[in-house]
Amino acid sequence: MSESGAYYTEERWNNWLDRLREEDVDPEDEDAARLFFNLMDDAAIAVAKVLTELEEGELDAEAAQSELERIREIVMTEVEFDDEEKLVFVDTIQTSLLSVFYAAEEYVAAGPAEEGTPEEYVEAAADAEAEEDVDAALMYCVQAGTLIIDGEEFDTRLAEEIEYGYVANFVDGLTSLQEALADPELVEEED
Template identity: 30%
Template sequence: MNYYSETRFNNWVNKIREANIDLDNAESLAVFDQMMEDLVVACLNVIRAVKERELTKKEAIQELNAMEQILMSDVSFDDTLKSDFFDFVREGLRVVVNAAKYCVEGKISKKNFNTLIKEAVEKEKKGDFEGAFDTIARMGAKVFKGEKLPEDIDVPEEGMVLNWIDGVDAINTVMLLIEIDASTESDE
């Protein structure tokens, strides 16, 4: 089973090409959120497949690596704003995939979210972007595992950490929607 295909990715790229992006209109940016949430769902399906023994951990990691390869394929837009926004979102997408890898591997940090953010910001300040990215991906793994992002999370105003947290936020959003769906179904 293919959990995320190039075709699926390219469909999103085409939707972005067709979209009329306007920074003054938040709704015009919805296509980026939808693209991110779609990837979160694909990653959740891989995680579920491991839990249900449809995939081995090794197969799941290969599947997630393939997703990351698709995300990193060369994409260009005729519009600088779309290109910049896409690059911004792609960083969040990379966090989602790497968080899923940690979740599959069972590498879940015991540190709280604010501690992880502080660590990531410190690493970014020191120029350790890989370490900062890794720390934020570990936050995402905690969310995939069922922990909710706190409302009062201490997010930086700017920098790469801010980009990456978007990926964790997308995971959190999808997890909350799944929870709402589940409670709605049990109410019926």
């Protein structure tokens, strides 16, 4: 059993933020996109490792829940940057990871959604966002996430059809989670 902090540390998150502070963030730039997805994937991988150890009996539900909450608290801490673009960058990553954290916590607490497919939940989330109900949109994405954790394949092509907004971000998080569950290898912090 891993000791607390073995999944994700404040230091690890801060290393990513320091790297972001040092780099120019141009949304059109491939390196910025890679940094964005590496930051998100790194946290999703930590979540996947907790879920894997729960599945393998290395963690009980209470310990898993505690680790997931700890990782969420590290990543969701308010970040200070002088650069507005970098603040938006981090805010978008945090928004994307909300669906990952809440799906994992919901899965540990209550298991997977009882019916539906990840795609149906994501479509319902997009409809909810169109009605300006972001909380409902997030909850639908959380349900999609519980199914992904349970092993259902999410068709990531659906992400391309979603208008940019909260649901698009939540789906980025779910895509990252699905990849992390398939291959929970840590993202290298250095190039």
